[in-house]
């Protein structure tokens with residue numbers, strides 16, 4: 001990608017959205033002029049219009065802070081996000097507790113404007129800042145026997161009012177196949193619109209896998225474990241019939257209780273038409289090869 005961005009902004013240092021967008025346009029034009037596309041980015045990435053800061057930070061799913069869409073924005077400010085460490089363990093050469101600040105010092109921060117599609121059939125477009133998960137895994141040194149990556153969200157009952165309800169079996173856990181985790185589209189997001197990522201969106205770092213339903217994009221990650229077995233995942237544990245391990249966005253595989261053929265675009269207004277859902281959320285050219293020969297109905 002074109003530029004490095006350091007996560008040193010404070011809340012007094014907010015980039016007005018309009019300025020941010022025009023800067024993006026300039027970067028996009030510069031890249032086009034050089035005949036370069038962003039590495040690993042779909043061709044139309046520059047033409048996606050991101051949702052507003054308000055859409056992205058006030059309509060959330062983060063059940064540790066409550067199950068209403070407005071609960072995370074109200075309650076997640078209780079979460080202490082600094083200092084923060086991520087334990088990386090399992091089948092790695094250099095297991096240990098990695099300080100978030102140290103991770104940020106060595107990673108290349110890029111902007112990725114991605115479609116984001118929730119399993120509940122709503123969608124947004126989010127301008128994330130973050131780094132490729134593959135780079136973090138390389139830092140820890142993945143051993144040859146590793147086949148999957150397991151992720152865990154922080155669990156703090158005193159800061160997370162939602163965890164007294166057993167909606168899910170806490171802590172929230174997720175998993176990817178190693179090749180999915182290493183795919184260049186898979187990032188750990190640390191910002192939105194060039195600002196530090198707000199707590200309700202998963203501060204200080206959360207997974208983003210844009211071709212999968214949003215629940216795979218686990219927030220506020222404190223542990224990453226390389227393993228040779230498919231790891232358990234929170235929604236699959238809660239209801240295996242409704243939520244599979246893969247959870248690739250697929251308009252042809254309906255949720256047992258609703259259709260996935262179309263989606264409601266957040267911020268589109270009351271009368272905006274539903275949009276057809278795209279296979280792999282529009283990232284098929286990049287990721288379909290990961291699933292060649294697989295039955296995507298069985299492996300939903």
Ligand code: MTE
Pocket residue numbers: 056059060061062063064117118119153172200201202213214215216217218219220
């Ligand atoms: N991560 C944790 N720890 N807890 C959650 O409840 N919700 C998931 C995912 N990651 C969730 C989570 C779901 S269902 C979605 S759609 C996205 O986060 C929402 O991300 P957003 O609030 O940034 O849009």
